[in-house]
Amino acid sequence: MVWWLALLWALLKLIIAFLFIFLTALILIYMLRKVMGHMQYRMGPRHHGPHGIWQTVFDALKLLGKEDIIPNGIDKYVYLFAPVIAFVPSLTIFAFLPFAPKVAASNFEISLFFIFAILGFSTISLLMAGWGSNNKYSLIGGIRGAAQLISYEIPLVLSTMGVVIMAGSLNLTDIVNAQVKIWYIIPQIVGFFLFFTCGLAEINHTPFDIPEAESEIVSGFNTEYSGFRFAAFFLAEFVNLFIICALAVLLFFGGWKPFTNPIAGTICFIAKTYVLIFISMWVRSTFPRFRLDQFMDFGWKFMLPLSLVNIFVTAVVVLIVDKIR
Amino acid sequence: MQVTQQAQFNVNYITLVVFFFVSIVFVPFVVFITKFLAPHNPGEEKNLIYECGVPPRGGIFTHYYIRYYIFAFLFVLFDVEVVFLYLWAVLFRNLGFAGLIEVLIFVAVLILGLAYVWKKGILKWD
Numbered sequence: 001m002v003w004w005l006a007l008l009w010a011l012l013k014l015i016i017a018f019l020f021i022f023l024t025a026l027i028l029i030y031m032l033r034k035v036m037g038h039m040q041y042r043m044g045p046r047h048h049g050p051h052g053i054w055q056t057v058f059d060a061l062k063l064l065g066k067e068d069i070i071p072n073g074i075d076k077y078v079y080l081f082a083p084v085i086a087f088v089p090s091l092t093i094f095a096f097l098p099f100a101p102k103v104a105a106s107n108f109e110i111s112l113f114f115i116f117a118i119l120g121f122s123t124i125s126l127l128m129a130g131w132g133s134n135n136k137y138s139l140i141g142g143i144r145g146a147a148q149l150i151s152y153e154i155p156l157v158l159s160t161m162g163v164v165i166m167a168g169s170l171n172l173t174d175i176v177n178a179q180v181k182i183w184y185i186i187p188q189i190v191g192f193f194l195f196f197t198c199g200l201a202e203i204n205h206t207p208f209d210i211p212e213a214e215s216e217i218v219s220g221f222n223t224e225y226s227g228f229r230f231a232a233f234f235l236a237e238f239v240n241l242f243i244i245c246a247l248a249v250l251l252f253f254g255g256w257k258p259f260t261n262p263i264a265g266t267i268c269f270i271a272k273t274y275v276l277i278f279i280s281m282w283v284r285s286t287f288p289r290f291r292l293d294q295f296m297d298f299g300w301k302f303m304l305p306l307s308l309v310n311i312f313v314t315a316v317v318v319l320i321v322d323k324i325r
Numbered sequence: 326m327q328v329t330q331q332a333q334f335n336v337n338y339i340t341l342v343v344f345f346f347v348s349i350v351f352v353p354f355v356v357f358i359t360k361f362l363a364p365h366n367p368g369e370e371k372n373l374i375y376e377c378g379v380p381p382r383g384g385i386f387t388h389y390y391i392r393y394y395i396f397a398f399l400f401v402l403f404d405v406e407v408v409f410l411y412l413w414a415v416l417f418r419n420l421g422f423a424g425l426i427e428v429l430i431f432v433a434v435l436i437l438g439l440a441y442v443w444k445k446g447i448l449k450w451d
Contacts, residue, residue, distance in 0.1 A: 007343070065362050068360070068363060073384075094344065106337040107333065157407045161410060169415060300399075305436075
């Protein structure tokens with residue numbers, strides 16, 4: 001294929017990914033407000049359109065018309081670059097996610113590894129926002145975000161190791177294809193719980209939202225942002241939620257299986273992802289926030305040893321099963 | 326076969342570069358557009374940092390007790406370990422039992438380190 005054709009093809013994929021991201025973010029914000037509303041005996045948005053479905057669209061448009069206030073005394077470059085970097089993982093990871101057999105932007109041999117490498121960007125942006133804001137509470141929020149990464153990145157990555165051992169590949173398409181007989185949720189149930197918990201911690205989802213704990217440090221790292229810069233953080237947060245749930249579906253719930261048709265597979269994959277997103281929203285409206293020290297202890301003294309045990313138990317069992325066959 | 330693999334490789338990286346580039350450019354671009362849509366009247370009072378709603382006192386560069394900087398050392402150790410473990414996990418079936426024993430020894434050294442740190446009370450919070 002000539003390079004400009006490849007470039008055009010990449011641009012086409014990019015436009016689709018962009019549309020998908022914005023649609024997803026709008027749907028997720030609306031869904032969050034509705035789900036949490038009903039779980040708390042409220043109605044959620046209900047005035048604009050049937051069941052208030054246009055509310056988030058109007059909110060997003062309103063954010064575009066907001067004044068871009070840049071407060072005094074900030075560390076200019078760090079402050080301005082933080083939202084830029086926050087958005088990088090949200091879009092770039094969509095270059096790796098396979099939706100169905102032929103529906104993927106690219107097909108890297110090490111896509112899982114790439115995804116974890118890029119997911120770390122979101123925490124750097126958080127630390128940058130905290131540092132640049134000239135605000136004590138933001139700085140505390142940023143440092144907490146770094147602590148979160150330090151404690152939960154390792155169990156997150158280790159928890160996928162069991163799946164990699166069983167599938168023998170880091171390519172997400174291969175991992176899904178290896179789940180023909182059985183979804184990995186059954187042999188890797190511990191791995192799934194580790195992955196989901198650490199994933200929620202990695203993207204600062206409640207009950208792990210300590211970098212932006214509203215009741216302790218105002219709004220944490222994004223207190224000083226306004227207008228579209230604030231929206232970029234917000235957008236990244238919701239897209240990251242989708243990414244973590246999509247990864248969980250690919251690794252543990254058989255991705256687009258039982259379908260092999262691209263269209264039916266995509267629909268099946270997205271439906272499974274939305275079920276997991278609903279569960280994470282359920283968690284969000286049910287659990288109180290962790291205290292920071294409990295949170296760190298939980299990461300180092302429980303999640304990390306458990307994930308290591310999980311890997312080696314998986315390895316031994318896989319060896320024994322292979323021997324018997 | 327060789328050619329198509331090379332083509333796939335190129336397509337992969339062109340896609341990745343395009344996605345990465347656009348993801349960096351996107352936020353500045355939209356912020357630039359909103360300059361024409363949004364009002365812009367900065368003021369003395371308005372440009373104060375919000376902090377917690379009252380006029381801020383003192384700068385941010387005071388002393389913080391970052392309790393978890395030793396965790397950061399541990400993080401680096403374990404993160405490098407993870408990279409090596411990935412290689413082993415992908416080739417697990419080829420390496421077999423011998424590979425498992427070798428990796429167990431490798432991880433055991435690190436776990437000993439974690440146990441030592443734990444015993445020493447560095448993971449404690451106060």
